[in-house]
Amino acid sequence: MAPSAETSFAAHAATQFSSYERDRQKTSTETLYATSNGVPMPHPYETQRVGENGPLLLQDFHLIDLLSHFDRERIPERVVHAKGSGAHGFFECTEAIPDLTLADIFGEKGKKCPITVRFSTVGGESGSHDCARDPRGFSVKFRTDDGNWDVVANNTPVFFLRDPAKFPHFIHTQKRDPSTHLTHADDSTMFWDYLSQNPESIHQVMILMGDRGIPDGYRFMHGYLGHTVKFVNANGDWKYVQIHFKSMQGTKFITQEASAEYSPDYSQKDLYEAIDRGEFPKWTVEIQVMSAQEAEKLWEEQHINVFDLTHVWPQSQFPRRKIGEFTLNENAVNYFAEVEQVAFNPAHMPPGIEPSADPVLQSRLFSYPDTHRHRIGVNYQQLPVNAPRTTYKFGNFQRDGSMAFFNQGARPNYLSSIDPVQFRARTVNLDKTHSHFTGEAITFLSEIRAEDFIAPRKLWQDVFDDGARERFIKNVSGKMELCKNEEILKRQIAIFREVDPEIAQRLEKATGIKGYEGIANMRFNGTHNGFSKDPKVRYANGMDVSSGKSVTSNNGAPSAGTHKSCTGVTNGANGSNATNGHIAVQ
Numbered sequence: 094m095a096p097s098a099e100t101s102f103a104a105h106a107a108t109q110f111s112s113y114e115r116d117r118q119k120t121s122t123e124t125l126y127a128t129s130n131g132v133p134m135p136h137p138y139e140t141q142r143v144g145e146n147g148p149l150l151l152q153d154f155h156l157i158d159l160l161s162h163f164d165r166e167r168i169p170e171r172v173v174h175a176k177g178s179g180a181h182g183f184f185e186c187t188e189a190i191p192d193l194t195l196a197d198i199f200g201e202k203g204k205k206c207p208i209t210v211r212f213s214t215v216g217g218e219s220g221s222h223d224c225a226r227d228p229r230g231f232s233v234k235f236r237t238d239d240g241n242w243d244v245v246a247n248n249t250p251v252f253f254l255r256d257p258a259k260f261p262h263f264i265h266t267q268k269r270d271p272s273t274h275l276t277h278a279d280d281s282t283m284f285w286d287y288l289s290q291n292p293e294s295i296h297q298v299m300i301l302m303g304d305r306g307i308p309d310g311y312r313f314m315h316g317y318l319g320h321t322v323k324f325v326n327a328n329g330d331w332k333y334v335q336i337h338f339k340s341m342q343g344t345k346f347i348t349q350e351a352s353a354e355y356s357p358d359y360s361q362k363d364l365y366e367a368i369d370r371g372e373f374p375k376w377t378v379e380i381q382v383m384s385a386q387e388a389e390k391l392w393e394e395q396h397i398n399v400f401d402l403t404h405v406w407p408q409s410q411f412p413r414r415k416i417g418e419f420t421l422n423e424n425a426v427n428y429f430a431e432v433e434q435v436a437f438n439p440a441h442m443p444p445g446i447e448p449s450a451d452p453v454l455q456s457r458l459f460s461y462p463d464t465h466r467h468r469i470g471v472n473y474q475q476l477p478v479n480a481p482r483t484t485y486k487f488g489n490f491q492r493d494g495s496m497a498f499f500n501q502g503a504r505p506n507y508l509s510s511i512d513p514v515q516f517r518a519r520t521v522n523l524d525k526t527h528s529h530f531t532g533e534a535i536t537f538l539s540e541i542r543a544e545d546f547i548a549p550r551k552l553w554q555d556v557f558d559d560g561a562r563e564r565f566i567k568n569v570s571g572k573m574e575l576c577k578n579e580e581i582l583k584r585q586i587a588i589f590r591e592v593d594p595e596i597a598q599r600l601e602k603a604t605g606i607k608g609y610e611g612i613a614n615m616r617f618n619g620t621h622n623g624f625s626k627d628p629k630v631r632y633a634n635g636m637d638v639s640s641g642k643s644v645t646s647n648n649g650a651p652s653a654g655t656h657k658s659c660t661g662v663t664n665g666a667n668g669s670n671a672t673n674g675h676i677a678v679q
C-alpha cells in the first residue's frame with residue numbers, strides 16, 4: 094500500500110522542516126515544553142527518584158536528555174578570532190564594473206544581495222576583552238546569485254607576515270604561554286621575541302601600536318582584504334585588485350589608558366544596540382586596480398610586491414574606486430546559530446573573482462574550510478547562515494557525514510549517465526588567468542630588505558601627528574616593560590631604528606635600554622637578512638643554503654616577464670564547454 098498523505102515521511106518532512114525561519118521566529122507562548130524527541134513534560138525541574146530521598150532512576154530520560162545535551166553544548170572556539178560580533182544586512186552595487194569582472198553582484202548598478210558580517214579581535218579567547226590592542230577581523234559573506242563570496246579581512250591593510258608557515262608560530266606568541274598560562278597582557282616576552290626575529294612584521298606593528306590598535310567598537314573602523322585578488326571579465330581579461338571597506342561612520346579609536354574603563358563586551362553592545370535603535374552602520378566597497386604589467390613595473394621600479402601582505406599599493410598611483418555599499422540592519426536572533434556557527438572562507442569566490450599567487454592567501458584557501466570541518470562539522474555549509482542562496486538549484490556528489498540534513502534526496506551520488514546532473518558552461522578561462530607560472534620547484538623564505546621599511550617610515554613621518562607619535566611611544570614602551578629579556582628589546586629597538594632613528598631614541602629614553610645600531614649585523618631566526626652580505630648572518634637561523642634555493646632575488650614578487658600570456662588548446666569532455674580554456678593539452 095502506498096504511504097498516505099497523513100502518515101508518509103514526505104508529509105512529515107514537508108510540515109516539520111519546510112521553514113527554518115518558522116522556528117527562528119516562534120514565540121515561547123507558541124511553544125510546549127517537551128523532551129528532544131517531542132514528548133511533553135509537565136515541568137523541567139522534576140526528577141524521578143526512589144522514594145522521597147533515594148537515588149535517581151536511570152529511566153529518567155528527561156533528566157538524561159537534558160544533562161547529556163548540556164554536556165555537549167560547546168563547539169571548539171575559533172583558533173584565532175574567537176571573540177566576535179555579527180549582524181546581517183545587504184550589499185548594493187553603486188557602480189557596475191563588467192569591464193573588470195563578470196561577478197554578478199557587480200554586474201548592474203542597484204543590484205543587491207543579503208550579507209552576514211562578523212567582526213572580531215584576533216588573539217583572545219571567546220570571553221576576552223573587546224578593547225584589546227589587537228587587529229580586528231572584518232569578514233563579510235556576500236550571498237551572490239552565483240554562490241557565496243566571503244571576504245575575510247582585517248581592519249589593517251597589511252599583516253605581520255608574508256611566509257604562511259609562520260602563522261601558527263606567530264599566533265602561538267599572541268596566545269597563552271605554555272607554562273605560565275599568561276597572555277602578553279602580563280608577559281610580553283614571546284610577543285617581542287617573535288617580532289624581533291621577524292622584522293617584516295614592522296609595518297603591522299606600527300599600526301597595532303598606533304591609534305588604530307584599539308578602534309572604538311566595530312562601527313568606526315575600515316576593513317581591508319590586504320591580499321591581492323584578480324577580477325576577471327567576460328573576455329577572460331583580468332586585473333589585480335585590492336578591496337577596501339570604508340566606514341561611513343568615520344573612524345574613532347580608544348587610548349590604552351581609557352580602554353581599561355570599557356566593558357569587556359563593549360564592541361558587541363555598541364553594534365547590537367546601534368542596530369536595535371535603527372542606527373544602521375554602513376561601509377563603502379572600494380577597489381584599487383592594477384594590470385599585470387603594472388604589477389611587474391611596480392616591483393622593478395619601486396620594489397612594491399603585490400604578492401606581499403606586508404606591502405601596500407600607493408593610493409596616489411592606484412586610486413580607490415567606489416563600487417558599492419553595505420548596510421547592517423538586522424541583529425542575529427540567535428547568536429550561536431547565526432554568528433558562532435558562521436564560517437567564512439577566503440576560497441569562496443564566485444566566477445569573476447580569483448585568488449592571486451600571494452602565498453599567505455594561497456595557504457588560507459586551504460586552512461579555513463579545514464578548520465570549519467573540525468570546528469563545526471563536515472556539513473557546515475548546510476547550516477542556514479552558511480548556505481548559499483543561488484538563483485539555480487544546485488547539487489553535487491558530496492554525501493553523508495555527521496549531521497547530513499540536505500542529503501540530496503534520491504539523486505545519484507556519482508556522475509550518472511542514467512539520471513545526469515546538469516552543467517553550466519565555464520564562464521572563466523582559468524588557463525588565461527593562471528598567468529605564467531613555470532619553473533622548477535624551489536624552497537622559499539622571504540628576506541627583509543630596505544623597501545620593507547618605506548611604508549612604516551611614511552606612517553611615522555607623514556601620517557602620525559605629534560600626539561599620535563607620543564601615544565605610540567607610550568604604547569610600545571609600556572608593552573616593552575612586560576618583557577623579561579633585554580636582548581629581545583635591543584633587537585626590536587634596532588628594527589624601529591631602521592624605520593626612523595627618532596623612534597629608537599625615544600624608546601631608549603622611555604625604557605632605559607640601548608638598542609642595537611641597525612639590523613645589518615643581526616641574524617634572524619625567521620627571515621633571511623637582505624641587509625647583510627655575510628652568509629652567516631644573511632641566512633635565517635644559520636641555515637645552510639648551499640643546497641636548495643630558499644632566498645631569491647625578487648623576494649617572491651612578480652618580476653618582469655612573470656605574466657607572459659599563454660594560449661590554450663581545446664578538446665572538451667561530454668557536456669562541458671571547452672571553448673573558454675583548454676581541457677587537454679596536445
Ligand code: HEM
Nearest residue numbers: 171174211230231232246247252257260318319456460464
Ligand atoms: C597563513 C595565514 C593565516 C591562516 C593559516 C589563518 C587561519 C585562520 C583560521 C584557522 C581561522 C579560524 C576560522 C574559523 O574557525 O572559522 C581564522 C579566522 C580569521 N582570519 Fe585568518 N588566517 C591567516 C591569515 C589571516 C589574514 C592575513 C587575515 C586578514 C587579512 C585573516 C583574517 C581572519 C578573520 C577575519 C578571521 C575570523 C573569521 C570569522 O569571523 O569567522 N587571517 N584564520
